[in-house]
Amino acid sequence: MSTQSASDRPPKVTTQTVVEMKQQQEKISMLTAYDYTMAKIVDQAGIDVILVGDSASNVMAGHETTVPMTMDHMLYHASCVVRAVDRALVIADLPFMSYQVTAKEALISSGRMMKEAGVHGVKLEGGAVISDTIKRIVDAGIPVMGHLGLTPQSIYKFGTYKVRAKEEAEADQLLMDAKTLEECGVFSIVLEKIPSVLAAEVTRSVSVPTIGIGAGPECDGQVLVLHDMLGLNKEFRPRFLRRYADLHSTMTDAVQQYIKDVKSVDFPGKDEQY
Numbered sequence: 001m002s003t004q005s006a007s008d009r010p011p012k013v014t015t016q017t018v019v020e021m022k023q024q025q026e027k028i029s030m031l032t033a034y035d036y037t038m039a040k041i042v043d044q045a046g047i048d049v050i051l052v053g054d055s056a057s058n059v060m061a062g063h064e065t066t067v068p069m070t071m072d073h074m075l076y077h078a079s080c081v082v083r084a085v086d087r088a089l090v091i092a093d094l095p096f097m098s099y100q101v102t103a104k105e106a107l108i109s110s111g112r113m114m115k116e117a118g119v120h121g122v123k124l125e126g127g128a129v130i131s132d133t134i135k136r137i138v139d140a141g142i143p144v145m146g147h148l149g150l151t152p153q154s155i156y157k158f159g160t161y162k163v164r165a166k167e168e169a170e171a172d173q174l175l176m177d178a179k180t181l182e183e184c185g186v187f188s189i190v191l192e193k194i195p196s197v198l199a200a201e202v203t204r205s206v207s208v209p210t211i212g213i214g215a216g217p218e219c220d221g222q223v224l225v226l227h228d229m230l231g232l233n234k235e236f237r238p239r240f241l242r243r244y245a246d247l248h249s250t251m252t253d254a255v256q257q258y259i260k261d262v263k264s265v266d267f268p269g270k271d272e273q274y
């Protein structure tokens with residue numbers, strides 16, 4: 001039986017909480033997670049929002065892009081994360097082609113993510129072109145997080161992962177898209193890889209929180225891919241990434257020590273057997 005009463009438990013983060021955090025000028029922390037064990041660590045460490053990103057395609061599955069991700073893949077990752085989380089708000093990406101064809105299909109995909117995986121909301125990439133779709137999902141009572149700037153599902157249209165909206169026309173469009181997303185009822189917007197000055201302007205122009213990745217310090221919150229910030233990946237070194245650990249080296253050392261111990265019959269020792 002649990003000895004923790006309801007009043008001892010930290011309050012759960014909701015979509016309203018993150019909107020209030022913007023109003024109270026408290027920064028929002030967000031990280032990705034794709035599995036039970038990692039999500040439990042991240043939640044217990046006190047993160048505000050966990051994103052089950054379709055970056056699982058790169059990080060977990062070894063694909064070059066997020067394009068191959070399917071609803072079944074995302075439902076699997078999202079349900080693993082949901083089982084681990086007590087406090088954080090859990091948002092899942094809708095994968096490529098699960099929401100672009102029709103608003104009806106987008107609503108069905110969002111509903112599956114909520115009912116089958118148990119997430120608290122969904123994230124979709126794009127601006128005004130998907131406004132009807134976002135309205136339809138929000139009208140059904142499903143919280144939506146927007147995503148503007150570098151939208152990795154469109155990588156074959158962009159052709160590169162370089163910074164977006166450096167030119168005035170694209171920057172103006174992005175600002176308009178952010179306002180449209182707000183009007184459609186999103187509760188927050190991810191801004192990926194855009195100039196800090198533009199991210200600051202967007203942040204001032206909308207009442208919902210912006211969460212930046214490579215978008216500077218004036219966003220209302222920040223998000224990083226967990227495996228990148230933990231230093232599990234040696235090759236990926238964009239300017240915006242701060243590494244908080246070198247788990248690649250820590251894990252390599254541990255595995256090499258284990259191999260040595262097995263070969264030398266140091267492991268298992270006297271106290272490690274029955």
Ligand code: KIV
Pocket residue numbers: 032051052053054055056093190192213223224225
């Ligand atoms: O899929 C993902 O991890 C994301 C973040 C980079 C925002 O969309």
